[in-house]
Amino acid sequence: MFAGDYGIQGDPRLKTISDAIRVVPHFPKPGIMFQDITTLLLDHKAFKDTVDIFVDRYRDMDISVVAGVEARGFMFGPSIALAIGAKFVPLRKPKKLPGEVIAEAYELEYGVDCLEMHVGAVQQDERVLVIDDIVATGGTLAAAIRLLERAGAEVVECACVVGLPEIKAECRLNGKPIYVLVEPRQ
Template sequence: MSVAPSSDDRVARITKAIRVIPDFPKPGILFQDITTLLLDPLAFKDTIDLFVERYKDKDISVVAHGLIFGFAYAGVEARGFIFGPPIALAIGAKFVPMRKPNKLPGPVISEEYSLEYGTDKIEMHVGAVQEGERALVIDDLIATGGTLCAAISLLERVGVKVVECACVIELPELKGRDRLGDKPLFVLVS
């Protein structure tokens, strides 16, 4: 288990910048809204910097974005895409989006995964990654862990080594970390 040090002032700034919205998108959910983090240039920069500092010397060639949780990354695709590209650029890696079905043109490979209310699927372009590459899977939030597991499985199926998963926020009560098995997970806010 790896969490950014709470003694780092940047983590406190990031935590403060995340708005929690009760009962969204349905009753009983405490939605972790990162749009307020994006409105705070210093907290957003801190977020990117903390990830870059962690991964700049880990020989990562691919930063992949996995979809996350059921509220669809209206978020899954959109929110994780906010963090992945600047991190990839800063560490000299390529960015590979993983998207919901029928969002990527051309040939794709896919991975189905279970949700608490059914199944879903993520897709990646054929040839986007090569066997032997080293990947970081990044997302804004880990909840149940299903989509991160699907992203790991998809990458490993084509011979990519997943070095670590990274998320801005973890909802530990949903035990997503447990589903990752031996894959390391780094989070900034738990």
């Protein structure tokens, strides 16, 4: 579900956000049009607008945990968590967290990866928002959902700044809704 699906499609903040995202052709490999959100982070207004839209959406949804997917989910998650009164939980790549972790492997278009989370980071029945910068196939978000649900949490929704248009119909998110602000620029 894209932001436009919720009546804010004409919201000028969405254009500001979209315009602030740099497209880098052929990165990290030929044929990829990389959606670089680091330029959005350099634009105070666009960054604030992005966080504000997410905060407005989740403020009254009784979210107790914002789980950010490494690494770019870390850039939005803590601000959203603070604003809605939730804790922030990082979902990291392997061997980045000290202490005991639980892990969830998943397939990528070009191999296999894994997400880890500290044991005890989420509690039974806590309501979780999963945040990342972009969703393409949904594989990483689906792994995040499985990881959090194995720990007993309830994933309420996944949220991303950028989402491919075909994600509406083809996303593998274990039946969980996804909220996306903008489609990628070419």
